[in-house]
Amino acid sequence: xxxxxxxxxxxxxxxxxxxxxxxxxxxxxxxxxxxxxxxxxxxxxxxxxxxxxxxxxxxxxxxxxxxxxxxxxxxxxxxxxxxxxxxxxxxxxxxxxxxxxxxxxxxxxxxxxxxxxxxxxxx
Numbered sequence: 001x002x003x004x005x006x007x008x009x010x011x012x013x014x015x016x017x018x019x020x021x022x023x024x025x026x027x028x029x030x031x032x033x034x035x036x037x038x039x040x041x042x043x044x045x046x047x048x049x050x051x052x053x054x055x056x057x058x059x060x061x062x063x064x065x066x067x068x069x070x071x072x073x074x075x076x077x078x079x080x081x082x083x084x085x086x087x088x089x090x091x092x093x094x095x096x097x098x099x100x101x102x103x104x105x106x107x108x109x110x111x112x113x114x115x116x117x118x119x120x121x122x123x
Contacts, residue, residue: 011104015051018107025118030063031056032114036103044068044086047100053110055117064117065090066098066110089113091123 018034025031033054041048045068055064068086087100091113100106117123 011102011107012049015049015103015107025114029058030118031058049100049103051106053106055110055114062090063092064110064113066106066113068100 015034015036016038019036021034023032033052033056035053036049036051038048039045039050050068052065052067054062054067056062066087066089068088087098089096089098098109113123
């Protein structure tokens, strides 16, 4: 599928070219995997990019994940409607909403989250 000219075509192309790539960090202590491909825009994926950017330890445990593969369930509040949110971040076992703006920002936010974790040992 070819997208029409988009404000971040080069950034989007970079993200799409990272699809299937795995990078090892700190001598194999950690690794990163990129998955990204274009899909028809839908209510859940209005930007038309299905992605999963993950950061794992050497035991294959996911530490950080940016993705839009499923709904992000909000905390249940009395008398409030469930808001569907598909772009989200996994930090260990917690899930947080993520506001997808563009491919460039997604890549940058992902690496910044990894850098914070590696420099502090936490989020």
